[in-house]
Amino acid sequence: MIVYGVALFSACLLIGLIAGDALGALIGVKANVGGVGISMLLLIVLAERFKNELNLESASGRGIGFWSAMYIPVVVAMAAQQNVLAAVSSGAVAILAGSGAVILSFALIPLINKMNKKS
Amino acid sequence: MDNFLEISGQVFAKNGLITAFTLVGLIICLSYYLSNRFTKGRLHGSAIAISIGLLLAYLGGVKTGGQKGLADIPLFAGIGLMGGSMLINLAIVSTAFGAGLDEFRKSGLAGILSLSLGVPISFVVGALIAFSFGYSDPVDITTIGAGAVTYIVGPVTGIALGANSEIITLSIAAGLVKAILVMLSTPLIAPYIGLNNPQTAIIFGGMMGTNSGVAAGLGAVDPKLVPYGAMPATFYTGLGCLVAPSVFFLIVKWLML
Structure with a gap:
């Protein structure tokens, strides 16, 4: 199901952001250290591990694919609020x-x- | 007629995110038309769309005097949600889907090297500019230098060192100039520095570091490169916040004695 993919990579982002905030607190920095990077690594590792369930043809994969296709529009909105x-x-x-x-x-x-x- | 406009305005404002989707779609449609019609696709549509976004942000700022560009106009408040950090982070993570772990393994060292060069280089440029404009207090110089790292490192450093609000504002502005310039210039400069492969994108992310700049700049070159540049960039601000108020400040203080 499409929502599985969306839920999965949303969970990756949450876990990464928590890890990034924790890492920041650990080294005494008031910033998220590498949260998004950790999330991306998680997603890459999961996608390699579950190749059959998570690819661009599978329903779960298309849920993630939609958001990557929305990348430029989201970036344009980001530019418009700088x-x-x-x-x-x-x-x-x-x-x-x-x-x-x-x-x-x-x-x-x-x-x-x-x-x-x-x- | 006035009534109709009023009703429309209320619907737009009430459905902010939907209005944002529609507006951004129109901007992108216009951008691709301009790209094909006037540059034969040489200047990519997404690069034009990002430029139009920045132009609208400027106009929004002029109209409202606020800090969030177009999103400060109530009618377009949904832009703030659509382009806010929550959805930007989500979109960046989604681009990692299909990225190769091998590329990161191959260029991990180059990423770390560019990170450890990128932060000090931006800092030194900012600090030297501050010094040459007559700033002599190590706190001021360090804060402005930190602003040239990113617009988050600047105020974090300034607050940690007790800089005054005028200097902190200046450091945020330096970081904003950097982010916006990276957004605008990356698609134009990419062909001259070989920015068309994952390895160079990793180095680019580590050198520039400004998250929004890297996200938009690389997106306009090729969205497939985004995860590679975004990965080191997510560590850049954290690294800057770690070294600017500590090591860099001590060095500046020692140099200014």
Whole structure:
């Protein structure tokens, strides 16, 4: 059933978020540490373990597939509620700090990629 | 007629999430039309849709003076639910369905390396900009540097160090600039840095780290790459919150003596 897939990956998200909050509390950080990442790992492991029940053709799989197809629309809604006004009208320090970080990070990606391929 | 508009408005406001689905569908439809008609599909429809979303967020901010873009207009409050952290997290996790565990095994080290480079690099850029604009208090410099990591690391650091609210606002703004710029620029820069495979996506996620930026930026390049970039990015903010108010602050304090 479609709802099984939806329930399963919703449960993965809840477990991951709990683990992420617990991990944050453990190292004394007021943030969720890796919650979504842990949820994704859980889902990947479950999908590999139960290949027959959980694939894109199965009903459960289609329940998850629907939400991955809704990914871009959800992201567009996320973009539409960003505080763009604060970013645009923030002044030189914030704009230079934020954009400088992005430019340098982009520039270093090919370099790390090369190191990764060598090793 | 006025009555009809009033009734429609009430229905839209009462059914916020449904209104959001309809509006986002229209935005995406328009975006794909623009993409095919004017760029022959070279600039992807989803990249245009995200840009239109950001533009609407700006207009929403100008109209209401609020912090949640279009979602602050009551008629479009459902956008806040549809694009809020709950459904974004759910959608990100769903993209992991069909992702290969092997790719993560192969590039785990590169992910950790890019994470441990990405956080300090963004911090140093932010801190240097703050310093060059005349900030000399280590608390201020560290908080602004932390803002360049992500807009969550900034205020967490600022509050931990007791920075004043003006500096904390500035650090949030720096993080917002970063997130929005990543959203807009990733589809344009992707071809030049070879961002078209899982390994590079993992490195990208670890270097940029800003969750919303990575989620939208990679989504506009290829939704199949999202889980690979999102994985290291979910550790980025946590790592930043750990090191910025502690190790980084001590280093800045020592340098400013």
